[in-house]
Amino acid sequence: QKEVEQNSGPLSVPEGAIASLNCTYSDRGSQSFFWYRQYSGKSPELIMFIYSNGDKEDGRFTAQLNKASQYVSLLIRDSQPSDSATYLCAVNGNNDMRFGAGTRLTVKP
Amino acid sequence: EAQVTQNPRYLITVTGKKLTVTCSQNMNHEYMSWYRQDPGLGLRQIYYSMNVEVTDKGDVPEGYKVSRKEKRNFPLILESPSPNQTSLYFCASRMTLLNIQYFGAGTRLSVL
Numbered sequence: 001q002k003e004v005e006q007n008s009g010p011l012s013v014p015e016g017a018i019a020s021l022n023c024t025y026s027d028r029g030s031q032s033f034f035w036y037r038q039y040s041g042k043s044p045e046l047i048m049f050i051y052s053n054g055d056k057e058d059g060r061f062t063a064q065l066n067k068a069s070q071y072v073s074l075l076i077r078d079s080q081p082s083d084s085a086t087y088l089c090a091v092n093g094n095n096d097m098r099f100g101a102g103t104r105l106t107v108k109p
Numbered sequence: 110e111a112q113v114t115q116n117p118r119y120l121i122t123v124t125g126k127k128l129t130v131t132c133s134q135n136m137n138h139e140y141m142s143w144y145r146q147d148p149g150l151g152l153r154q155i156y157y158s159m160n161v162e163v164t165d166k167g168d169v170p171e172g173y174k175v176s177r178k179e180k181r182n183f184p185l186i187l188e189s190p191s192p193n194q195t196s197l198y199f200c201a202s203r204m205t206l207l208n209i210q211y212f213g214a215g216t217r218l219s220v221l
Contacts, residue, residue: 096154
């Protein structure tokens with residue numbers, strides 16, 4: 001069974017801090033990696049994707065991928081209360097996309 | 110506007126009464142899929158389709174049917190719904206090469 005694992009949280013950080021979200025995956029053949037944000041009762045919204053080892057930055061968000069360790073992370077700098085949501089890690093293999101159960105992030109003012 | 114449209118958004122039904130949840134996308138994507146989301150279990154794939162007339166089972170296909178007669182539409186059919194199919198359902202589509210997936214707004218289904 002190909003698994004994607006995330007800490008369920010909740011992860012609580014103060015406003016302005018860095019939030020660090022982690023994800024591990026079991027399928028070494030995985031080729032692309034995604035982070036989605038999901039507000040309660042809403043659909044997942046893509047915020048970052050990464051295909052190659054290393055870091056990818058987009059505004060306050062940085063995705064980090066280490067294929068050797070089968071590890072992908074998301075850093076949110078200068079966290080805002082509006083970042084409070086569940087963050088889903090998704091991993092794509094050949095034909096399917098698998099999701100972790102999500103990490104709930106709370107940013108406290 | 111590029112979007113994935115699901116209908117209905119909310120549905121309450123009774124055990125055994127057949128229902129269909131529609132999904133349509135206007136981005137000409139080849140790949141479409143259905144997920145269900147339950148607390149603590151995340152998103153689990155029910156069925157997916159690589160293109161017209163090509164469908165395959167995901168992780169939790171039991172009790173569901175799909176069809177892909179047109180590229181833009183991918184309906185989810187519950188022939189005989191049961192209470193364990195009470196869940197939040199999402200349709201999604203993506204271009205096969207880019208793998209970036211777009212989700213519909215979701216359908217909250219309750220089976221009594």
